[in-house]
Amino acid sequence: MSISITSIPDVADAQQILSDDALAFIQKLHEKFAGTRNELIAARSVRRQEFSDAKAIDFDPRTEAVRTGDWKVAEAPEALRDRRVEITGPASPAKMAINALNSGAKVWLADLEDASTPSWFNVIDAISNLSAAARGTLAFTDEKTGKSYALRTDAPRAVVVVRPRGWHLPENNVLINGEPAVGALVDFGLHFFHNAKVLTESGQGPFYYLPKMEHYLEARLWNEIFTFAQAELGIAHGTVRATMLIETIPAAFQMEEFLYELREHASGLNAGRWDYLFSIIKTFREAGDAFIMPDRSAVSMTAPMMRAYTELLVKTCHKRGAFAMGGMAAFIPNRREPEVTAAAFEKVRDDKSREANDGFDGSWVAHPDLVDICKEIFDAKLGEKPNQIDRQRPEVEVTAAQLLDVASAPGDVTEAGVRANLYVAVNYVAVWLSGNGAVAIHNLMEDAATAEISRSQIWQQIRNQVVAADTGNTITAELVSKILDEEVERLRGEVNNEEHFKAYYEPAAGLIATLTSGKDEDFADFLTTGAYELLEKEYVSKS
Numbered sequence: 001m002s003i004s005i006t007s008i009p010d011v012a013d014a015q016q017i018l019s020d021d022a023l024a025f026i027q028k029l030h031e032k033f034a035g036t037r038n039e040l041i042a043a044r045s046v047r048r049q050e051f052s053d054a055k056a057i058d059f060d061p062r063t064e065a066v067r068t069g070d071w072k073v074a075e076a077p078e079a080l081r082d083r084r085v086e087i088t089g090p091a092s093p094a095k096m097a098i099n100a101l102n103s104g105a106k107v108w109l110a111d112l113e114d115a116s117t118p119s120w121f122n123v124i125d126a127i128s129n130l131s132a133a134a135r136g137t138l139a140f141t142d143e144k145t146g147k148s149y150a151l152r153t154d155a156p157r158a159v160v161v162v163r164p165r166g167w168h169l170p171e172n173n174v175l176i177n178g179e180p181a182v183g184a185l186v187d188f189g190l191h192f193f194h195n196a197k198v199l200t201e202s203g204q205g206p207f208y209y210l211p212k213m214e215h216y217l218e219a220r221l222w223n224e225i226f227t228f229a230q231a232e233l234g235i236a237h238g239t240v241r242a243t244m245l246i247e248t249i250p251a252a253f254q255m256e257e258f259l260y261e262l263r264e265h266a267s268g269l270n271a272g273r274w275d276y277l278f279s280i281i282k283t284f285r286e287a288g289d290a291f292i293m294p295d296r297s298a299v300s301m302t303a304p305m306m307r308a309y310t311e312l313l314v315k316t317c318h319k320r321g322a323f324a325m326g327g328m329a330a331f332i333p334n335r336r337e338p339e340v341t342a343a344a345f346e347k348v349r350d351d352k353s354r355e356a357n358d359g360f361d362g363s364w365v366a367h368p369d370l371v372d373i374c375k376e377i378f379d380a381k382l383g384e385k386p387n388q389i390d391r392q393r394p395e396v397e398v399t400a401a402q403l404l405d406v407a408s409a410p411g412d413v414t415e416a417g418v419r420a421n422l423y424v425a426v427n428y429v430a431v432w433l434s435g436n437g438a439v440a441i442h443n444l445m446e447d448a449a450t451a452e453i454s455r456s457q458i459w460q461q462i463r464n465q466v467v468a469a470d471t472g473n474t475i476t477a478e479l480v481s482k483i484l485d486e487e488v489e490r491l492r493g494e495v496n497n498e499e500h501f502k503a504y505y506e507p508a509a510g511l512i513a514t515l516t517s518g519k520d521e522d523f524a525d526f527l528t529t530g531a532y533e534l535l536e537k538e539y540v541s542k543s
Ligand SMILES: CC(=O)SCCNC(=O)CCNC(=O)[C@H](O)C(C)(C)COP(=O)(O)OP(=O)(O)OC[C@H]1O[C@@H](n2cnc3c(N)ncnc32)[C@H](O)[C@@H]1OP(=O)(O)O
Pocket: 087, 088, 089, 090, 095, 096, 097, 099, 100, 111, 114, 115, 274, 275, 328, 332, 333, 334, 335, 365, 366, 367, 368, 438, 439, 440, 444, 445, 446, 447, 449, 450
């Protein structure tokens, strides 16, 4: 087997990050694990069709012994015993990495996933920033503003937990025998190769968040990867700690199995609510009325199916000695608009209070100005304790029917909701193509997961001939196409820069038009797969 790269991105230490030794490590990971990854990805769509045909999923009787057995995950290392507030955000640009590390949060989820466009520049810049952060040398001067950024030394910095790409995305800039590498293995492998030892020696470690898994065999694969990588670099078995996102509907039926598979490396589970909603829509997209979700803006964490999901997650984690981590409230403060900030603070306060009261051990925030609110709420709940893993929830009993009870979610499907979804989906993809994987739109954080909900809802509404509650119109491909044209024109006016519009918004609109058609052949498993192909095109910039 041979490994090559398409180019060296314009990042100061890119040569070193892409050294022969580092690439040889990626190649070994690929040789050992890419085949299994490919099989597991292929198995997803077979199972998805079965779930949709059955209009149901159930707990697997074959793994009953895991669910009833007496076992626990490995004890948390000191650096991960207190996770009451975690800030998420991309690891590139460096200023965001520094802002996150300095934010006062206990943990920084350094994101190469939902919040990141995986351009070659961004991937290598992220690894470069993570490497400098691990060594305490990360610094940055913003050429536009002249502002300098340095790591704080007056107070503890956030512990770094890296989220590699989901299993589905390739890395087209690393070729193994001429074929694209697996994005997740490149992200995991480069961070591990360069930083695992340094982090371990400094009292942290190679800590990861694992996204978008659909089956416990995918967790088993990660466990094998960790075991191999540790042995290969002479790092003690069990040094890696991974928090798995439960953010697909099949995964909700396998929380115990996920923790069991990774028990020697597991830190906990996270309730990734946005991808979870997307996964419900995706899995049951043609399964009829019982799975039609109300407008995205109407679905909240208090909907019965979301309560069932989070209650089961807390119960399962604490039974197994693992952390239960809350998810992302998408409301974003705005330093220039105090009333927006006040509204965001109130909504985030409600969200984090519910999570703390339910027994979560900590939660996520999307912006540095939200760290104090989350911290204050968990401080009040935890008192002197670093977490509330000792709080068992024996009273919680969650059935398959409750997890799948989409019909009870209050709210309607409206044409206004269709319009909002189209606006957000096109706008987000355009920003993504320009190199930013997260953006505030109408005071909400939008990232790959939230945009997935927007585009998949429309496909589902067309396919199931849903009637809009506000206009009485049936949502058809023709109606969506008309609204899409109107929203694209609106965006053209707002962007007010024809060159920029043509470079990013036109390809984004084309992609969204295809993905929302309601036709089987157009439902892509992931929006970012098509967007990634567009990234390759000449008119889309590298950073
Ligand atoms: C579904 C999920 O997976 S959720 C997890 C994935 N999503 C995310 O991680 C999104 C994280 N959040 C963000 O990326 C950003 O907050 C955005 C894009 C939503 C908004 O960013 P901006 O428009 O830059 O916000 P704003 O202008 O208020 O930022 C103020 C300052 O805070 C910084 N900042 C904002 N959010 C973050 C963050 N998450 N991490 C680090 N710094 C941040 C900005 O860089 C800026 O710094 P500066 O003053 O030094 O220039």
